[in-house]
Amino acid sequence: MSPKEVIAICIERLKEIYPEALCSLQYTDPWQLLVSVRLSAQCTDARVNLVTPALFAAYPTAEAMAEANLTDVERLIHSCGFYRAKAVDLITMSGQLLERHGGKVPATMEELTALRGVGRKSANLILGDVYGLPAVVADTHVIRIANLLGLVQSKHPEAVEQTLRELLPPAESNDFCHRCVLHGRAVCIAGRPRCTACVLADVCAASSGATE
Numbered sequence: 001m002s003p004k005e006v007i008a009i010c011i012e013r014l015k016e017i018y019p020e021a022l023c024s025l026q027y028t029d030p031w032q033l034l035v036s037v038r039l040s041a042q043c044t045d046a047r048v049n050l051v052t053p054a055l056f057a058a059y060p061t062a063e064a065m066a067e068a069n070l071t072d073v074e075r076l077i078h079s080c081g082f083y084r085a086k087a088v089d090l091i092t093m094s095g096q097l098l099e100r101h102g103g104k105v106p107a108t109m110e111e112l113t114a115l116r117g118v119g120r121k122s123a124n125l126i127l128g129d130v131y132g133l134p135a136v137v138a139d140t141h142v143i144r145i146a147n148l149l150g151l152v153q154s155k156h157p158e159a160v161e162q163t164l165r166e167l168l169p170p171a172e173s174n175d176f177c178h179r180c181v182l183h184g185r186a187v188c189i190a191g192r193p194r195c196t197a198c199v200l201a202d203v204c205a206a207s208s209g210a211t212e
Contacts, residue, residue, distance in 0.1 A: 003151050006203045007167045007176075010149065013199045014179040021175035021182075023129050025049065030105035030130045031062050031097070034115075037122045038089055043080045051080055062103045065094035089117030107131045120158060128174030136161045136168065137177040141184030148188065150205030 001009075015021075024045035027033040032052070039048045055076045059065040065073075073087040080086060093116045097103055105126060106112055112123035121137055128135030136142075138157040142164075146152045152163045168176055187194050201207040 001203065003167050006149060007151060007164075009203050010200055011168075011172050011176055014176065014183060017199060018179045018182045021178035023125065023178060024181070026052065030126065031094075031103075032056060033130060034093070034105055034118070034122070034126060035065070035090055037125050038093070038117050039077060039080045039086060041086070042082055047080060051077055062094040062097045065090055066098055068094075086117070092116040093118065105130065107133070120161065124161070124174075128177075133174075134165075134170035135174045135177070136164045137174070138164070139177070139181060140190070141181045141188075142177050144190060145180045145184055145188050148193070148204055148206040149200065 023033075025033060025036040025040065026049045027036050035055070036048050036052055039051065055073070058072070058076060059068050068091050070087055070091060073090060074083050077083045077086055077090075096115050097105065100106075100114075101111070106115075107127065107130075109120070109123050109127065112118050112126055113120060121139055124135040124137045127133040128137065138161040143152075143155060143157060143160050146160055146164060147155070151167060152160050154160055154163070164177075165173065183198075183200075184190070187198050188200075195201050195204070195207045198204070198207065
């Protein structure tokens, strides 16, 4: 089968298992999602969701965060790891939002990645989940599963993103990535994949159950 045929099968099967392709991060507005995805680097979404309620209670808006006390932000996000760098990024990024965009989270890749601490993965998440644009969030689960399936031969996020953009129907791209994350946590677990329980095994290049 061609890569496009494989990915079409994967899209339909993952839809059946994970009908709600939802982001695991909890947020109420675009700015909160932008903050949460920055905190999620080298940290689980579950941990971020434990940390953000107190953070957003103390600093509920970009305006408040831009004026935040650095030490206080560090304290609130300490358990997310790399808290010093993340705290500086959150405060600086919030100030940039105010200066450049009137506090509104922008809707283009170029504007988003020009913000401190915002890379392509974060920008794609915002573009897909907030603005409903075609997006490929090349996180660790997506990269791992795409390689195992034989859809890509790279561990570099941007290379994986570009290859998947060529293979995925635009309307399916964002949800497909969310479903890969859910599948990567539940079945195709890093280092201990449950191939015998995987609905993608027969189309997965790395599975002994794969068929030609």
